[in-house]
Amino acid sequence: MDGYKVPALGIVDSEHRLIGWITAVELVGANVSTKVRDVMANAPTPLQADITIRDAAGELVKSDVDYLPVVKGDRYFAIVTARSLLGKLRESYDPMTELPWSDALREWGVDKLEHNAEIAVLFIDLDHFGSFNKQYGHVIGDRVIQRAAEHIKTKIDPTQDILVRYGGDEFAIATIRPREEAEELMNRLTDYGEGLAVDHIGPPVTFTIGIYGGKRTKMRHDIHIPSNVDDLVNLASRDCLAKKEGFGMAVVQVPQRESENAPVAVATTPQSPDSDTGGPAASAVPTERLTQATVPEPDPVVSEEIVSEAVVEDVVEPVVETQAPVAQTEAPVIETIQADDEPGSLTYVVVKYAGKLAVGVSPKMGHSRAESIAIATGKALEKTFAESRVTIDSVNIERAGSTELVTARVRALRDGVERDITAQAEANGDLDDTVGLVVISAFLAE
Template identity: 40%
Template sequence: MKTVGQLMGSPVIFIAPTETVAAAVARLREHDIGGLPVVDRGRLVGMVTIHDLLGRPPYRPVREIMSSSVVTVSPSEPVTSAYALMDAHGIGRLAVVEGNTLVGVVTRADLLRELGKLTDPLTELPWSGSLRQHGADLLKEGREIAVIFIDLDDFGVVNKLYGHVVGDNIIKAVAALLLARTDPETDFLCRYGGDEFAIVTTRDIEAAEVLARELRQAIVGVAVPGAAPGTISGSIGIAGGKRVQERQDVHHEATVDDLITMASRASTMAKRTEKHILQGARTAASPAAVAAPSRRILIRRVDLSVAATRGVATVELEHGGRQASGQAEGPVLGMSGLRLLVEATLSAIRQYLAPGWELALEEISRTALGSAEALNIMLVSATPTQEEHLLGSALFTADPHEAAVRATMKAINRLLHRHLEIPA
C-alpha cells in the first residue's frame, strides 16, 4: 500500500494570510486546484478552499476567511488511513507535515485515484474510487455526465433465505449483465458496495433513462441456480445529464459526489414507486428566482409565521405577470414547518395547472453532502389517468425556508414546463 508521501503534490502552492481573496482565487484558478494551505513565515496556520472564497469581498485578507483548524498527516501515513481521516472530517485535502514543516498537500482525488486501482475480486469491477475519478476527469474536460445508481431490492432477505453462496452468485450475475449491456465508450461501471452498482455515463438524460429501463428489465430476468424465479429485482436512481449553463468555480470531485448522492437517494425512493426508476434533481445553490424572470416562475415571498407550536406558511409566486399565493397552516414541530412551506408552494402552483391535475407531498428528507446538507422533496402528481413521482433537492443553507420552496420547485420543473412552456 502506498503512502501519502508517494502521492502528495510538491512543491506546495500556498498563500500568505495577508494576501487577498482575489489573489487566492487567481492562484487556485492558475493551478487548477481546489484549496490552498495558508503559510505565515514558514509555519502552517490555516487552509482556505474555493468554497470558502466564493461570494467574499475580493479585498478581504485570507486570514479572515481561512479555517485555522487544519488536519495534517505525515508522509508515511498509508493511503487508506489518510482517506479515512479525510472522510471523518468531511474535507477534501490534507496538509502533509514532517516535523514542523509543510512538505506537501494530498487531495481526495489523489487518494481516490490510488484506491480506485483496486478492483472487487468477486465481480472484477472497479470500486467507486475509479468511478469518482472518471467522472471528475470528464467534468474537467467540459463533458456533461449522469450517474445511474442501481440498488438490488431486498438483497439482505435474499441472502438470508438462500445463503451467501447464492447471494454472491447473484451479485456476479448482475455485474456480468450490467457489463454486457453498457458501452465502455460512454459508460463507466463500478461495484459501489454490497448490493449496489453505479454508472457514470456521458449519455444525455433521456438516453440515460432508456438505459436504466433496459437494465432494470434485464435484472428482473436474471436466473441464478438455487434462487427461485423472480427473486432478483432492482431499483434505479438517475441524476445529472442535463444543464442549462456552463459551470463556473466548480469542484469537480464534489460535483460527482453530489450526483452520486442524488442518484443513490433517488434509487432508495424509487423502491416505493411502481416503475422502480426515479430521476433525482441535481442539488444546486440557485438564487431565489427559479428561472429567468421573463418566462419562468419567480419566488416573490417565502414566510413562516409561528405562534406557540403552530405556524402559517405563505408562498407567493409570479409567472408572466400573473401572481399566485398559497398558504398552509399547522404544527411546526420537527420537520413540520418545512412541510407547511411545501404545502403552501403546492397551493400556489395549483393555480397555474389545468383542471384535473393534483399534487401531493409524499416525503421530506435530508441528505449529508460532505460538509453541507441537501433537502429532498418527493411529490406525487396525478391526473385521472396517470400518476408520477417527482423528486427535487436544494442545498439546506442558512435559509431552510427558501430551500424547502426551491426543492419543491425543482421537483415540479418538468411538469410546469409542459403546462407553461417554461424552458427545460
C-alpha cells in the first residue's frame, strides 16, 4: 500500500467481486504467513463508477470516511479518496456554500450569448465584511457567508439564473431575464424576511448589489463573446462599488455564540499580538464521472493469496516548542498539505494518527495561507478525535532575519475540557508543515 500510496487494498473473489479489504490497521501485528481472508475487514458499501464527483464527495461526507471502494456493476474497480476528489471539486465547486465558482458563470453566459439570448449580471458584495470577520472571528464569518448564500438561493430561478460564489465575500448572478425583471430580482434579494431573522451579535451584515446588462435591443455582430461576459461582470462590479455609500440593500443576521455548540473565535487570554489577517443547481454539479478521480492502485489481492510482508513503521512524534506542556502520547502527524495563494482555492491537510488518515478542508476565502492551513488542520483533528472541537483564534508568523517563528492561539475542546492554548515553534524546514504541527501541539497540550 505504501508503494502505491493507497490507504487500502480491495480483496476480490475469482470473479473479481469485492468481498472485503485490508488497511494498515488489519496488518498491524499480523503474521507474515497469515492469509488475507483471515485478516481482511468487511468493505463498506461501494460507490458506482458512473456517479458524479460531487455525489461521491457527498457520500464520503455522509459516511464520515476518507475513502471508499468503487465498483463497475458488481466488479471491483478502484478506491476513491477525499484527496483525489479535491482537485476536481476545487475547479468548480465551493463546499462551504455548495455553489459553483465564477468559471461556471462565464461558461453559462457564453452559452446563452451564443444562442442570442441577452443576459444581465448582478454583483453582490457583503459590506464591511473584513472588519466584521476580524471582530467576531472566521467561524462566525463563514456562517454569515453560508446564510447569505442560502438566502440568495431561495430567490433565483434555476431555469433563468445561475448563482456563483465569486470571491471571499462576493457572489454573482447571471440571468436571461430582461432588465426590468432583473431589477425586480435585485429588489427581492433585499427582502430577507423571517428566514434570516435569527438572534445575532453585533450589527447586522448588509450587502450591496450592482447590476449591468439586460438592455440589448439588436443582434450582436463581430464580438468576442467570452470578453463580453467578462465586461458585464466587471461593469456590474463597478456599479456595486459605486453604490457602496448607500448600504442596507439586504441584511443577514449573525447567529448567537451563547449556544454550547457555537464556537467562539476570540481568545480570552491572548499571549501574542493578533495577526493582521484580515447556474442553476444542475450547473453546480461537476459532470465528471468518478472514473476520472479514482486512485490508481495495483491489482486487487485475491483472497487465496498470502501476505508476504507487513512492515509497520514507528510514528515519529514531532518536537514542537510550546508555551504549555504537551501530553506524552503518540501524536498525530502531518501526512500531506496542499495549499496555494489563489483566493478561490481550497486548502487541505491530511493528518495521520493510529494508522488512519483524516482530511481537513478549508476554503481560502478571507484567510491567509497560514490561517487556512491551521483551520484545515483543526478540522482534520476534529475528525480524528471524537467529540472534539478546534477553533483557530489567530496565526502569527514573525520573521527575524532567516528565522521564522510560528505562533498559534487555539481554543481546543478535548476529553470534555476546553483549553485556550498558545503554541509556538521555529520553522526549521517547511513553513506550512510547521503551522500544522503547532496546531496539533496546541490541541494536545494539557
